[in-house]
Amino acid sequence: MIRLECDYLEGAHPAIMDALVKTNMEQTCGYGLDPHCEHARNLIQEACCNPDAAVHFLVGGTQTNKTVIGAALRPYQGVIAAESGHINVHETGAIEACGHKVLTLPSDDGKITAGQVDRLCHAHFFAQEGPEHMVQPAMVYISNPTENGTVYSAKELGELRRVCDKYRLYLFLDGARLSYGLACPNNDLSLEFLSRTTDVFYIGGTKCGALFGEAAVISNPSLNKDFRYAIKQNGGMLAKGRLLGIQFETLFTDNLYFSLAAHAIRLSEKLRLAAQKMNIPFRYDSPTNQQFLILPDSFLEELQKEFSFEIWEKTDGTHSAARFCTSWATKEEYIDLLIKKLEKAPSV
Amino acid sequence: MIRLECDYLEGAHPAIMDALVKTNMEQTCGYGLDPHCEHARNLIQEACCNPDAAVHFLVGGTQTNKTVIGAALRPYQGVIAAESGHINVHETGAIEACGHKVLTLPSDDGKITAGQVDRLCHAHFFAQEGPEHMVQPAMVYISNPTENGTVYSAKELGELRRVCDKYRLYLFLDGARLSYGLACPNNDLSLEFLSRTTDVFYIGGTKCGALFGEAAVISNPSLNKDFRYAIKQNGGMLAKGRLLGIQFETLFTDNLYFSLAAHAIRLSEKLRLAAQKMNIPFRYDSPTNQQFLILPDSFLEELQKEFSFEIWEKTDGTHSAARFCTSWATKEEYIDLLIKKLEKAPSV
């Protein structure tokens, strides 16, 4: 069975395992205050060209999302997100459990626009009978890449920043798969740009080569105030915090974080171009490490005997979109075999 | 200025004021355990033909909604509602503040169907990768009448009950304007039916003749367990609870609750039939005490000089729907004057 159903099937890149083993018997203090975390923070500040950014390490994405959002909002405030946003769909209501509504915007490709945010905020702050009967928008949450593999351009992010400034909203970018976004062909973002444009974003480790771990980069000092209390209260303060430091130290040494993503993107592109050539339609136009191919259900059933992948959604009575992911760990031969198989797909 | 913008412009029906003054110097214990509350509870149980129903008095609608929903759900559970549902739009995130997501269903007229609930639950409980990544549906919230003045039929409620049983969901009916629903021409519901069909519903006082107050009727004993703790924790336990008892005692004596509504409905019908005759279109087909007339913006501007009402929404570039409410306190001459005025409206 060739497994392509997600990008967290294996452990960590061997360089990370080596670092963990090598440092195993070191004695350090806990809770992220050790020298490895300190070093990793410096490396990330450098990569962001932002020595003033605060960097905090958390274990996973849901934890990071709820810690950041919970720390940012007042009780009556909500966070704007695409209907398909991870916080709205796949976190078992973790944001609501912190007391906050997710204010959703429709989106076909997972992205939201500055115009949508503007209209939602205008409707709220200029409501006829006073806005206080409704949840106050206070943050915009986006993912890059989105759940659908699409990416924001620098222009789009700049526009979101401006509408956030207009209504005094925080801008928060979930980067669970950030490396794959930054490595994709039509990307024009950089860590520096993200750290200047958002109030907070995070650099995903779990899906990008680490065993686990997300590095939250907070550029807005008011959001950083007492942030360690928020981490601890949310159960996100790892006792042996150095495990996170060591992993991000390794990822941000010798460009590893980006070269791992480059491998995944090269294979994903290979698949994409091949499918394009075969006139297989795509559910989303994804330049990142997830490809959503629309194929006949009967063919998909056949394919599942040799490949594992996710059935994303029915697209019509006889077809579905199937999601194929590459990662730092994907072998090129797997993609070659998949392409060969696809060539036998009946035309849609 | 003739005011028709909502149904809580005045104090209470004079019979209620009389009762409050008459009992003012009585000494009673607090927190809803006094003889007036006891009596009112009995009167409501009788009106529901349900001596086993538990009856609790709360001060307002938002408070009742969050107390009931918060008491019913486990932390990872959510409540299904129409997108336009009061809990989703007009309670400043009170439900989310209790930790729960509102799982929304699209609806044009404010009603949701058993089929919609079934599809949402099916998608959840049979999710490909395990349902635990998503909020678990556990309750259906409906209003009767809805925000749009529409009402459920006994058949529709029965179907909702069945789908609730299928997926083990509570069925909760918000009756903030219940009297107007029960008094409307095409109603086929009764308090008895509601108490048999829902797990919990409430009988609105605030908008139906009282100074304030909602009577929650709980038929499902598991929901009633420790409910007084929930009321107290939610800040809903009125120290001088008898004020609620006295009001509901009065409303449920000599059929007052229903006769007040009958007055409002008669005037609302008068307006509705007149507008129909004039070929004025309606935004919703409402048989209750709210009428949503679509009129030219220029005419509405003119009308606002003499009448107050709510501009509900733009319906096209030059028209809007305007909401006119009647209540137990509305004078017939006001509706007559409005009808006369409408006769001068340019045809749409």
Next chain:
Amino acid sequence: MIRLECDYLEGAHPAIMDALVKTNMEQTCGYGLDPHCEHARNLIQEACCNPDAAVHFLVGGTQTNKTVIGAALRPYQGVIAAESGHINVHETGAIEACGHKVLTLPSDDGKITAGQVDRLCHAHFFAQEGPEHMVQPAMVYISNPTENGTVYSAKELGELRRVCDKYRLYLFLDGARLSYGLACPNNDLSLEFLSRTTDVFYIGGTKCGALFGEAAVISNPSLNKDFRYAIKQNGGMLAKGRLLGIQFETLFTDNLYFSLAAHAIRLSEKLRLAAQKMNIPFRYDSPTNQQFLILPDSFLEELQKEFSFEIWEKTDGTHSAARFCTSWATKEEYIDLLIKKLEKAPSV
């Protein structure tokens, strides 16, 4: 049966009932934005000599406490209170339900000192391994009078203010029984002083002559930001808000609020002095409207046949403290009868 078990046995002072009846058919907008609320706000600002103070009306004490505290604190912050504080003991965890810990200080008489607060804060902010593993103190909650009938002096409040400034804590005074505190013989506080010294306090109506209602006075503008959202989310925004405005309008006209309290204090003093003369010991030295007399259990049992009061606590194997409350509505003859009865108490 002569009832002295609490200070909310009756409805409202007749002047309030008159005002409610007289205004009953007025049409006003809802949610506390009507002219009566506006007028009452002005009267209270004047009484506080503080035209910049924000005044909000809420229905009850628990609701006010959780709304104020929930609006003030960040998620990882807590509120300091006496162990016997109402928020810690008698609100069914309403503060915790908003996510906040009550950080308790021991107190025999219900009061806490600046020194206690200082030590608690010092221990927190200078904790050996970083304070972020513990709840951060951010507010001091006191009641005046306390649950035990005791009152703070201006000097004590000034000291609390200073320690709050030192550690950047909010100072919040629960005034559920405030009128009785301000009217007592050894009081040296005033509404003006309270509004200058606290960040927020409230003027209790429920226990001081109103049907219900508490007026929160917020002097610190940062606390007032978006406060109406907080009221709505907490279910505390009364639809017919004018009911609160009309009551406080009445209480703050012709000095009613204070003259009602003066009556209660006069009777409470009469009881206190009589008991002192009889050498009956007191559980607390209360100059306000609650007297806590230590009496033999056998005598209390006898007394309960004619008088209702609260058994506060056992003080030894054969004695208990009993609480007797006076209020604006207490008749002098009741206190006279009680005194006569007490004269038959066996000496302790």
Next chain:
Amino acid sequence: MIRLECDYLEGAHPAIMDALVKTNMEQTCGYGLDPHCEHARNLIQEACCNPDAAVHFLVGGTQTNKTVIGAALRPYQGVIAAESGHINVHETGAIEACGHKVLTLPSDDGKITAGQVDRLCHAHFFAQEGPEHMVQPAMVYISNPTENGTVYSAKELGELRRVCDKYRLYLFLDGARLSYGLACPNNDLSLEFLSRTTDVFYIGGTKCGALFGEAAVISNPSLNKDFRYAIKQNGGMLAKGRLLGIQFETLFTDNLYFSLAAHAIRLSEKLRLAAQKMNIPFRYDSPTNQQFLILPDSFLEELQKEFSFEIWEKTDGTHSAARFCTSWATKEEYIDLLIKKLEKAPSV
């Protein structure tokens, strides 16, 4: 510097690191549903002689505590714990952030008794004016070993179980350092006994040889219902859940979990007996891996030049209790050196 300040200074036991490296490139599904987790669950069920117990893996202690407690309680319920309990002091209000009060009992040695629980519950459920004004006790939380290194006997736990049954409370045992408790000389508990006696307990990994991880063992099926939703919502569902499975697989193979603890206990006993012989007083009588020695402040200052340890608390004007921890990773020579040093301590 010889470090003895806590029991999580190093990474993991080498056998765990080996297992992680060996399995690194395996492809498995996520979220704890992989074969390693399945295997580890079986091994723990066997060790508990309880094939019906549910076993869930979480990353850390605070996360486990809030997930278990949040899943167990209704909103108005609280958890009983010692004042010094970890959930009350060192989790930044994580329990309150889930909405629940910690109902504290005084304790000098970190343990609470059945009698204390009984009195607290009796006072609640038989409260004079109805219990609903107070938080309802619904769970007892204990740690074994406690924060102070003390342990419960089977008799004491049995009594707690009975009082829990009497008042229908859950019994939850925090086993962050469980291995050290089970390995200590006067222990008479076993995993089997714990799984029969508690509703839920957890087997600590972080402080007992793993990189991280706690295994919650739930014997009460009603507590286990939907527990995976609770884990996910609390941000505790590790994407690469197998990391937890692999670690517990290793710990529960060849008795590793217990032999690691035996090493720590042997060294701790060595220290304890030596200190006893020197007549050094102990703050607590701890048979586990933490020793709390009372020493002159001047000597402690001297000692800190070569050893790191925690200053626990001042015991009088010139002495403090110092905490020394051993662990699976402590070298015997370190303890020998410490003992040699202590011999130079001035007698107290």
